[in-house]
Amino acid sequence: MNWLKQALPLVFGAGDPRGQRLKIPVFPLNTVLYPDGLLPLTIFETRYMDMVKACMKANSPFGVCLIRSGSEVGEAAIPYSVGTLAVIADWDMAQLGILNITAKGMQRFLISSSEVGADGLIVAEITLIPAESPQLVNEEFALCRTVFETIVGEVGQERFSQPALPQQAAWLGYRLAESLPIKAAARQDLLEMNDSIMRLRILQAFLRQQGVLG
Secondary structure (H helix, E strand, O other): OOHHHHHHHHHHOOOOOOOOEEEEEEEEEOOOOOOOOEEEEEEOOHHHHHHHHHHHHHOOOEEEEEEEEOOOOOOOOEEOOEEEEEEEEEEEEEEOOEEEEEEEEEEEEEEEEEEEOOOOOEEEEEEEOOOOOOOEOOHHHHHHHHHHHHHHHHHOHHHOOOOOOOOEHHHHHHHHHHHOOOOHHHHHHHHHOOOHHHHHHHHHHHHHHOOOOO
16 A cells, blocks of 8 residues: 555645645545535445544545546546545444445545555555635625524534634635535535635525525
């Protein structure tokens, strides 16, 4: 698993990885993982079980990408080119052969090239996408803040990574994008955006279209 050597610096902080090309295993899913998001996963396929075990042993990340075509099981799916690095925040194996993990989103990345191994695992060469510039949430997005507070009241704080940063536009936008009933392709568009204020405007417009009033 040669990708482990290139993925380790991301976790242990060896140097600045931005602009570097790194190799990581990719987990194509029918969902989008955002930076600082928490994603519960049930692992049972051998290729992903081996991947997760290797990542846990080496404390290294893997990539999560939305599926463009194909399915989560069987033949390797074709992922979108923009995804999110993930680290394993928690795990348990309540049943032999089935591993439950919680993946935490880190930095976004762009796939430059990829190949499918004999085991069906996708290994991609990626470039990290710089984080968006910090922007504070102002009164224009009071509706977004109110809706997020309502969501937290319904599902609990434990559903979201801590510390909670609802005053930060990027953090709030990502949390709403992962929580609201939005189509997968639209979630992907929101992931690929590099403007946290525009993302909130789109989400707030969606809320108003759904009849949610501030």
